[in-house]
Amino acid sequence: MSDIIKEEGVIQPSNEDLQRLEKALDFSNTMKTFNLSKNNLKVKTQNLLSYSTAGGSFSVDQSLISFMNFVVSSGKTEISLLDKNDIPIRIEDTEKFLEEVSSLYFEVVNDYYNEYQQLRSSRKIEKVLEI
Numbered sequence: 001m002s003d004i005i006k007e008e009g010v011i012q013p014s015n016e017d018l019q020r021l022e023k024a025l026d027f028s029n030t031m032k033t034f035n036l037s038k039n040n041l042k043v044k045t046q047n048l049l050s051y052s053t054a055g056g057s058f059s060v061d062q063s064l065i066s067f068m069n070f071v072v073s074s075g076k077t078e079i080s081l082l083d084k085n086d087i088p089i090r091i092e093d094t095e096k097f098l099e100e101v102s103s104l105y106f107e108v109v110n111d112y113y114n115e116y117q118q119l120r121s122s123r124k125i126e127k128v129l130e131i
Helices: 015-048 062-073 094-121 125-130
Strands: 004-007 008-014 050-053 056-059 079-084 089-092
Touching: 008 015, 015 094, 050 094, 062 094
Parallel strands: none
Antiparallel strands: 004 008, 050 056, 079 089
16 A cells, blocks of 8 residues: 655645556556547547549448449449438449449558557657657
């Protein structure tokens, strides 16, 4: 247990207690900054995973890529597809659409992975804030 010094009715924490409190506060601030940076990175990635074509805007994710892969493998070259606002959009070249959304997905997720690894390896708040 820690030594508590009493002076004139006032409890004074020991130097050991103050050091532990300072370390806990530093850790808390580091985690708060890390979590804020991680959340900002996630939002950035979600914003980048948007693809617009033919007047529609699509959220690019694994399910869209899988569906488009099914469409292409079924031999369909044109389809109508609902965008993220539930507006029907005519996709006239399904292979091109699949290639573009797949490329976008892999590029953005790879960047997300690299930036997240950089964030995880950061030990100082200054490094975390550089991202």
